Amino acid sequence: MADRSLDALVVTSLPNILYLTNFNGSSGIVVITGSRLHFITDFRYVAAISGTRGTPHECPNLGLVTVESSYEVALATLLLTLPTGSAASSARVGFEAAHLSVARYRWLERALGTSEKAPQLVPVEGILERARVRKDAYELSVLREAARRLSAVTLAVFADVRAGRTEREVAMSIDWRIRDAGFERSAFDTIVAAGPDAALPHARPGDRKLSEGDLVVLDFGGVYDSYCVDLTRTVSIGPAGSRERAVYGAVLEAHDRAIQTVEPGRSRFDIDAVARNVLAGHGLAEAFGHGTGHGLGLEVHEDPRITRRRPDVDSGDEAVEPGMVFTIEPGAYLPEWGGVRIEDDVLVTASGVEVLTDVPTELIEI
Amino acid sequence: MADRSLDALVVTSLPNILYLTNFNGSSGIVVITGSRLHFITDFRYVAAISGTRGTPHECPNLGLVTVESSYEVALATLLLTLPTGSAASSARVGFEAAHLSVARYRWLERALGTSEKAPQLVPVEGILERARVRKDAYELSVLREAARRLSAVTLAVFADVRAGRTEREVAMSIDWRIRDAGFERSAFDTIVAAGPDAALPHARPGDRKLSEGDLVVLDFGGVYDSYCVDLTRTVSIGPAGSRERAVYGAVLEAHDRAIQTVEPGRSRFDIDAVARNVLAGHGLAEAFGHGTGHGLGLEVHEDPRITRRRPDVDSGDEAVEPGMVFTIEPGAYLPEWGGVRIEDDVLVTASGVEVLTDVPTELIEI
Numbered sequence A, B: 001m002a003d004r005s006l007d008a009l010v011v012t013s014l015p016n017i018l019y020l021t022n023f024n025g026s027s028g029i030v031v032i033t034g035s036r037l038h039f040i041t042d043f044r045y046v047a048a049i050s051g052t053r054g055t056p057h058e059c060p061n062l063g064l065v066t067v068e069s070s071y072e073v074a075l076a077t078l079l080l081t082l083p084t085g086s087a088a089s090s091a092r093v094g095f096e097a098a099h100l101s102v103a104r105y106r107w108l109e110r111a112l113g114t115s116e117k118a119p120q121l122v123p124v125e126g127i128l129e130r131a132r133v134r135k136d137a138y139e140l141s142v143l144r145e146a147a148r149r150l151s152a153v154t155l156a157v158f159a160d161v162r163a164g165r166t167e168r169e170v171a172m173s174i175d176w177r178i179r180d181a182g183f184e185r186s187a188f189d190t191i192v193a194a195g196p197d198a199a200l201p202h203a204r205p206g207d208r209k210l211s212e213g214d215l216v217v218l219d220f221g222g223v224y225d226s227y228c229v230d231l232t233r234t235v236s237i238g239p240a241g242s243r244e245r246a247v248y249g250a251v252l253e254a255h256d257r258a259i260q261t262v263e264p265g266r267s268r269f270d271i272d273a274v275a276r277n278v279l280a281g282h283g284l285a286e287a288f289g290h291g292t293g294h295g296l297g298l299e300v301h302e303d304p305r306i307t308r309r310r311p312d313v314d315s316g317d318e319a320v321e322p323g324m325v326f327t328i329e330p331g332a333y334l335p336e337w338g339g340v341r342i343e344d345d346v347l348v349t350a351s352g353v354e355v356l357t358d359v360p361t362e363l364i365e366i
Helices: A014-021 A043-050 A071-081 A102-112 A127-133 A137-158 A167-180 A195-199 A242-261 A268-281 B014-021 B043-050 B071-081 B102-112 B127-133 B137-158 B167-180 B195-199 B242-261 B268-281
Strands: A008-011 A029-033 A037-041 A062-066 A092-096 A120-124 A191-194 A215-224 A227-236 A293-295 A302-306 A325-328 A331-334 A338-341 A344-348 A353-355 B008-011 B029-033 B037-041 B062-066 B092-096 B120-124 B191-194 B215-224 B227-236 B293-295 B302-306 B325-328 B331-334 B338-341 B344-348 B353-355
Touching: A008 A014, A008 A071, A014 A029, A014 A037, A014 A127, A029 A071, A037 A043, A037 A071, A043 A062, A062 A071, A071 A102, A092 A127, A102 A120, A102 B102, A102 B120, A120 B102, A127 A302, A137 A167, A137 A215, A137 A227, A137 A344, A167 A191, A167 A215, A167 B167, A191 A195, A191 A338, A195 A215, A195 A331, A195 A338, A215 A338, A227 A242, A227 A338, A227 A344, A242 A268, A242 A325, A242 A331, A242 A338, A242 A344, A242 A353, A268 A302, A302 A325, B008 B014, B008 B071, B014 B029, B014 B037, B014 B127, B029 B071, B037 B043, B037 B071, B043 B062, B062 B071, B071 B102, B092 B127, B102 B120, B127 B302, B137 B167, B137 B215, B137 B227, B137 B344, B167 B191, B167 B215, B191 B195, B191 B338, B195 B215, B195 B331, B195 B338, B215 B338, B227 B242, B227 B338, B227 B344, B242 B268, B242 B325, B242 B331, B242 B338, B242 B344, B242 B353, B268 B302, B302 B325
Parallel strands: A008 A092, A037 A062, A092 A120, B008 B092, B037 B062, B092 B120
Antiparallel strands: A008 A029, A029 A037, A191 A215, A215 A227, A293 A302, A293 A325, A325 A344, A331 A338, A344 A353, B008 B029, B029 B037, B191 B215, B215 B227, B293 B302, B293 B325, B325 B344, B331 B338, B344 B353
16 A cells, blocks of 8 residues: 555455455455554444454454445545545545446545545555465465365265266265365355266256266365365276376376476466476367466465466466465366366475375276 | 447346356356347357257357457457447447446456547446346246245255254255255355344354254245245244244234235335334334345346335335345344344236245244
8 A cells, every 4th residue: 555655445355355354244345544444334244243353353443334325325435534644635545446346436436526635546456466365374274274174075075976876966965065074165166077068167067977987077165264275086987998098197197297396486377388288298288278277265266377378468477476375277178078177276385385185186986 | 228329238247148148157248239149258168158059048149259368358359340330430339337347447448449430438237137127937937936946945944953953054954955956056155043143134154053942044045047036934943932922023024014015116115114114113123224125036136125215325216017026034133132034035916916935934933
């Protein structure tokens, strides 16, 4: 905020609000000033916030504002009463340009007025996301525990997978096991994709019965103490055929080589390129259309994105740094035939990489 | 679009995209022109879209654009190649102001350039939401079936509620039953709030064990064929005390009277006022802080909102119309003591109201 000469910062992204305040409800706005954190929320959550007073979840020096008519009105009223940085000029109020809609922005601009003393809205991007991308010791302890629990879930899940069960039934078992392991919820819609269904990287579990010879992609995650972990294994129903073994082997090689590449200072694009080049070497360049990984934290998809460099968008090397946690999840998808994906969660350490998830990677034939 | 003289409309709200195209993935942009619907998506979903060709889920005359580098680049490129409405002027391109971030808007504005022929961006609001608010015959058949299934789930859930089980265990059973009944997923995080926990309208299920004398709020919903339904019942563990009976009776009276008020032409504010006045008559005005209901459809919270009129925001009477589907869910929340909420889903018919959910409303003592 000092770098941008901001007197206040309006935070509208819910994960950023959770990061700042421990509030995990569905609506709220934070306004940070030099002296305190103002939190605007509605009746439904006021008691929940008040209930954190005196607990370790309390957000210190929080000024609670209860919405009377609308969030917009409450926000504008608060901004108009903030002390400005210097008595001579209007307040500079930053807002999260990626997390404020044009409609809300236009409303706010009108409500703040155009007088010389009216607060001036300044678009900013990524201030809190940049803080969130390097996890602190507390966050790492949560993510390690979450990954440990998700790994245990995975071993149990292998017992749920068998010929004759539908994708949907297996997905229900997985979601049950995730909750039973202490997660708040699944981190996203669980994927169970068998045989040709696995050719769609984001397939939805359907009524297809798992049958002999299928490769089955199992991709699931959990939210533990607000933090997300994510894991994928591909298993074979019965003995795998030679093509299945070959594609699996190529994806596993891409997975292993990408993980070995992770260390502080390595470009996120280079990590992606390592996985991509391995697959290309096996004639599977076209079969791998998504990125190699994504950051994990309060969101299941956050920075850093381990992707191809996009010449017209990305500049710089964007090296990964100690404390970053992300997935490595190369895959190969062949229309009509099916797909393979293998995914683990890794932490960049001071000297290299720590794999947080711990589940065998060899092809399991069930 | 004709009313606003738009040559094209950029749709970025995912529920609106689902409404237009049957696409239910997590990222895509639609651009509607007078002659066709362009759909921008990435590798992960291209095969899924192609797979709908020739099925009843096919979106007719859809032009598929695959993202190469970023959604922004793909969108700007498409908009720059669209034919304009008249050869003499630049194209007028509407965008959903409530569903486009300031950051994306600013990027797009720069990418489209400032030449005389550059497409002109026009903020619009609620075009598709207004279409979605009145459900058609197909949507009503889905919502009726969804409500029938959720009602059956509720009767089964009563058997899961008993002293000694934790809120969390009951919530897991509910979520399992929702999936087992054919829903794609729960429509929101299931609420099981016992005793004093129920004083928070949006409580999260915790480790509290249900015990004799507790009122327990059970609030859950399901997504069926992409449409959301939502139901709440409050039950008593063992015989209810006199205060519990009194508060329950007041909330039930508010619920019944509000439903009886629903008919075409009735203001949404009036429906809310009926519930609110009943509770005020029982000395519970302060105990009911949220709205009486919310619309149901592709989103679990959509228009119409059955709420208090906010003098500085709302104008007009906003009458409800045949085909609208929404919840009626008054509640009373008393700090330290607990809470009661009773919720059903209703459809405005040509002549009055049809209650879609069908579960007894008298206080059940388990």
